[in-house]
Amino acid sequence: MQENPLHPFELHNFIPIEVSGLDISINQAVLTMWIVVALVAVLMMMASSARRLVPGKLQSLAELLVEFIRGIILDTMGERGMKFFPLVTTLFLFILFCNLIGLVPGSYTVTSQIVVTALFAFAVYGLSLVMGVALHGAKFLGILVPPGTPAWLVPLMIPIELISQLARPISLAVRLFANMTAGHVILGVLFGLTVSGGVLIGWLPFAFTIAMNGLELGIAFIQAYIFTVLTCVYLGDAFHLHGHDEHAH
């Protein structure tokens, strides 16, 4: 019997709760998110509790992480961007741990739900818009006309730039969602082949399953990293309107 590879993405309510027509039931996704939040919080608290001058294993891992994110922020936003450090670190850790926990067989991948990724993407993009308007006022509309545009091209460039601005949150959301979903569908199909192949030929797809799992481990890191970098780039664009347009996308 062939298992439906989309089956792992279905949500099942553990505790159905409904408040005035609003469905706020506890399902696998909610439970997994709680686990992720608890895991990240406990790990980081354990890492920062000792504060030795010569760091232990966990503390040096945390210091590596802080340096890593600091590097991204300084690269894209400069020193002023450091006030977004808590936001960026939280986003990175949450997405990374959601991706990683999803790789444990039998668990649920929260980032394979487009609601989750779209919420993050639109929140980040909304924040960058609010910040841009607050910092630059009406001049913020200047992002729609790239510097060096000839006057006769302006009517064409405004809709094009508008589209590529609006595409930012969508590409951010779709990228994470699609990568996670596709990876897990492939894993599901390969494992289904293993089961239906039996002992004689089943070892081949099983070997591929293991290889894919290794690749997915890398994807989990890369997707969290790309999401973080683009968050910083979009926020940084709100700081300096032009001149940094080259690395804007």
Add this chain to the structure above:
Amino acid sequence: MSHSNDPFYAGLGQAVRLGTELIATLIVGGGLGWAIDEYVLETEPWGLVVGLVLGAIAGGRNVYRLAQRWQGGTGKPNQTKQR
């Protein structure tokens, strides 16, 4: 984190980024054109056509700029040192 330094994974990240960049502008362009057709001007199907074309142009331009920025770099997606 060690993965993002590996050229293979960095290249994978770039490829994935370029692909979604194209798709997203097409979705937005087509969606905007369709919405204008449907709710504002009732000029079917020209809004959708123009929107899709503009979306394709925007996507192509974004991908071109990204690829130009990455050219000659170490292959890491955040080559922002050159500013």
